[in-house]
Amino acid sequence: MPEQAHVAARRSGVLRVPASERVPPGFVRLSQGDSAVALPQWPDGATPSLLEEYQLAPFPVERAGETRRMLAACLRVCWQDLSADPWPGVAVPAEQALSCYRALTGRTDDTTRSWSIGALRRLNETGWISLGVPADGNWSDLRPGRGRLDLAGAFVRLGPRCALWPADSHAQLRDVVRRIPPPAPTGETGVPLTGLREEGARDLEDLLGGYDERRRAELVAAFMAVEHAAEPVPEARFTALRDPALRRTLAEMLERRGRTLIQRRDTWISGYRDGLSGGDASDAGRLGEGERAVLTLVLVHSVAIPRADGLLGEDTWLSPYPVAVEELRRRTLLPIGELDAALRTLRQCGLLTQVKSAEETGGGYVPGPQFHRLTQAARARLQEELILAAGPHTPLAVAIRSRRSTRPLPTEPSAPGGTE
Amino acid sequence: MLEETLDAALTDEAVLVTYRRMFAALARDSGAVVDDPALVDIAETLFAAFAAAGEEWLTHEQMRHACRAYPADLFENRLRVLRGLGAVREVFPKPNQLRYRASFTSVVGLMFIRRMMDDGGQSEMHRLLALEDLNAADPRTTMEQARQSAQNLARAFRLWALELITLTTGTIEELREQAPKLWGTAEITRRAQSLHGTILGRWPALDRTCTELRTAIHAYSDASRRAAGRLADSAGTTRNLTLLPAETWRTFAQTATRERLAAVLDGFAFDAAAPWHDPAAIAQAVDEAPRPTPVRPAPPRSPLPDAGPASRYDPVQADLDRLIAVAERALAGRAEAPLGELLVNDWPAIRRLLADLTSADLRPELPYRLRWSDTLTARPQGHPSWLSHGTLERRSPDA
Structure with missing residues (x-):
């Protein structure tokens, strides 16, 4: 089912698909050799940059400046034929990208090096670049464990997301590349790559086709906004959210992607439709056990305990009470190394937000903006799961279990546009 | 002087309610039960002092000294009541007796009260059931004793159930506040059923009493479930978290294994990190790159050989x-x-x-x-x- 594929793509970032089959509708497939990944199409050539026009905060990027400079450095070394598209470009030794980054920032100290490696890893994890080793026309990905990224012998190439830059923005990228000083010649040459970009069937066209140009643009804008904004979007800013008829179409568009609209007062955001899990095959993109464990701990400390103490007023999973990293480090059964790696991943996904405080000891973590994207059913289920785990023998847990046995988990998608 | 806050006053009130309820059966009139939790603290301090004193027991002055933290009139008042009830007695019953001893029964009673305070009687019910279970298995227990015990338990369960049912039909706020003290855990029900099984197995003649007990247990677990069910249905998406005490949450966070913690989020779908790097944003980041500090060029040197500084000035x-x-x-x-x-x-x-x-x-x-x-x-x-x-x-x- 296409919506299952979309759910899986959103959960794992990029969706691995067979190169031999037809491109799933609503996807762009990028194949290199035997391997192919798919990314969701955006309607009418829109990109998440559209959020900026509406002054909405996009998905937060960790250390945005560094990460983007590193991406620019990678572009500089991998995009050698500026008359062609940036993707697929050539694969070059990762050290070249690092040396180009050094030339760009003029810093050669160890701190800068570890920052730049951190930026490389973030880009690698989010599909903007790919670190690996080319061998006989194939590419084997570098699979970084929890420890440091070992770049010895590794190559870098542009990732599938680089194929999503619209063609009219390439001029700007060329300009950026020309401004960056060339890397010091090393004698090593890049490995030229071939790649095939294929557009799948447009899955939203029949819904958008009936509207005039202005409404169509409004629908697309609202679609991009609810899908990519960090926080719920105020309906006053988008006609397609205010107008019930347009909102209905918007809900149908989202439904095809396995999504649903979630309302909270006069703001809207999208979330996974209840009952769609994205299939088990896509477990690659799922949070690891350590990450889920850390997230549960933050929910207990930041939401459940303040709630039990009567401190939280609103019925949400967001909380102003941070849990200190020390608390997680000292008073849990989790190993410290695993804890830090998990916190980093969860922060990057927007599942946790780091709260900094003026004092040395203050600050910590609270649930992140992704918790805006849980449907009411999912939030209620989260509450139940926590109660079942922490107090399995309480009458409440018994009541939850008996209710589940008589009324199985909700699998019906909630009504689109349903209010809370 | 203790600081009086609303919270403290509320807590005190809750404590007193329990005291009044517990001793309602014994009280002569409604004024007979303490109206200040500090009075109980005095008694506890006194008993602790008696325990430390040993065979010499305590004089009036020593008792006053032990309770020096409390006002004199409160202390005297308390001592009078405790003596009146026999919790503190003269070592020898004769006039002008200076030495006093404490009653073992009262100390045990106080321990019991404190435990009741902590969890509204749930753990006491656990103990009671465990004891009754032992009694029922004891060969010395008569059928009459077993019948008494079964009847008492049936009565307790029925009253508990009635209170819960009343709460379940009342306001949701009151239910949320009171229910956790009243409802039985699965463990209590299991123990009660096991006791029922023991009695019935040993004295089949008690069939009728046991039926009553069984009905009461079922009524109680049913009422617990209904109260919990109503809360589960009406609790929004996080409000039920209040129904487990903060301590339970802390214990869970500190003792749960990674697998158990992770299992909570099984089956939840979250987005992978998918940041968007716009070409304009990349250009901006490159522009804002920390500029390399330019290497300062050395001043130009003359190509002629230089003999260095001269020691004397010779005009040309x-x-x-x-x-x-x-x-x-x-x-x-x-x-x-x-x-x-x-x-x-x-x-x-x-x-x-x-x-x-x-x-x-x-x-x-x-x-x-x-x-x-x-x-x-x-x-x-x-x-x-x-x-x-x-x-x-x-x-x-x-x-």
């Missing part, structure tokens, strides 16, 4: 010769020459000559001097338009 003879030639040409063999006569050409020529003559004047080793007077000639049409009067003279070497 060629320069001096030139100045002498200029001055002699100006003097034209005279000892002195007025400047007005010399400075006649265009301004650049005048300037050059003046500069050379001034240089000659400033060289102590040359004999030429410039002497300036205070007068000047104005020449509105001329160039320069005014001229200071001065004289160039050659001095004799000895002057």
Whole structure:
């Protein structure tokens, strides 16, 4: 089912698909050799940059400046034929990208090096670049464990997301590349790559086709906004959210992607439709056990305990009470190394937000903006799961279990546009 | 003096409610139960002092000393009540007895009260059931005792169930607040059923009493489930978290294994990190890159060999010769020459000559001097338009 594929793509970032089959509708497939990944199409050539026009905060990027400079450095070394598209470009030794980054920032100290490696890893994890080793026309990905990224012998190439830059923005990228000083010649040459970009069937066209140009643009804008904004979007800013008829179409568009609209007062955001899990095959993109464990701990400390103490007023999973990293480090059964790696991943996904405080000891973590994207059913289920785990023998847990046995988990998608 | 806050007052009130309920069966009138939790603390302090005192027991003064933290009138009042009830007694029952001893029963009673306070009687019910279970299995227990025990338990369960049912039909806030103290955990139900099984197995004749007990247990677990069910249905998406005490949450966070913690989020879908890097944002980041600090170029060096600093100043003879030639040409063999006569050409020529003559004047080793007077000639049409009067003279070497 296409919506299952979309759910899986959103959960794992990029969706691995067979190169031999037809491109799933609503996807762009990028194949290199035997391997192919798919990314969701955006309607009418829109990109998440559209959020900026509406002054909405996009998905937060960790250390945005560094990460983007590193991406620019990678572009500089991998995009050698500026008359062609940036993707697929050539694969070059990762050290070249690092040396180009050094030339760009003029810093050669160890701190800068570890920052730049951190930026490389973030880009690698989010599909903007790919670190690996080319061998006989194939590419084997570098699979970084929890420890440091070992770049010895590794190559870098542009990732599938680089194929999503619209063609009219390439001029700007060329300009950026020309401004960056060339890397010091090393004698090593890049490995030229071939790649095939294929557009799948447009899955939203029949819904958008009936509207005039202005409404169509409004629908697309609202679609991009609810899908990519960090926080719920105020309906006053988008006609397609205010107008019930347009909102209905918007809900149908989202439904095809396995999504649903979630309302909270006069703001809207999208979330996974209840009952769609994205299939088990896509477990690659799922949070690891350590990450889920850390997230549960933050929910207990930041939401459940303040709630039990009567401190939280609103019925949400967001909380102003941070849990200190020390608390997680000292008073849990989790190993410290695993804890830090998990916190980093969860922060990057927007599942946790780091709260900094003026004092040395203050600050910590609270649930992140992704918790805006849980449907009411999912939030209620989260509450139940926590109660079942922490107090399995309480009458409440018994009541939850008996209710589940008589009324199985909700699998019906909630009504689109349903209010809370 | 204790700080009086609303919270403290509420807590105190909750404590008193339990005391009143527990001893309602014994109280002579409603005023007979303490109306200040501190009074119980006094009793506890006293018993602790008695326990520490040993066989000597305590005198009135020693008791007062142990309770010195409390006001004298409160202490006296308390002691009078405790003596009246027999919790504190004279060591020998005779007038003017100075030494007092404490009653074991009262101490046990107090321990029981404190435990009841902590969890509303749930753990007490656990203990009671465990004890009754042991009793029922004890060969010395008679059928009559077992019947009594079963009847008492049935009554307790029925009353518990009734209270819960009343709460379940009341307001949701009251239910949320009271239910966790009243409802039975699965463990209590299991123990009660096991006790029921023991009694029925040993005395089949108690069939009727046991049916009553079984009905009461079922009514109770049903009421617990209904109360929990109503809360589960009406609790929004996080409000039920209040129903587990904060301590339970902390224990869970501290003792749960990674697998158990992770299992909570099984089956939840979250987004992978998918940040968007817009070309404009990349260009901006490159523009904002910390600029490499430019390497400062070294000042240009002369290509000629340099002998290093000289220890003595030797004027260049060629320069001096030139100045002498200029001055002699100006003097034209005279000892002195007025400047007005010399400075006649265009301004650049005048300037050059003046500069050379001034240089000659400033060289102590040359004999030429410039002497300036205070007068000047104005020449509105001329160039320069005014001229200071001065004289160039050659001095004799000895002057």
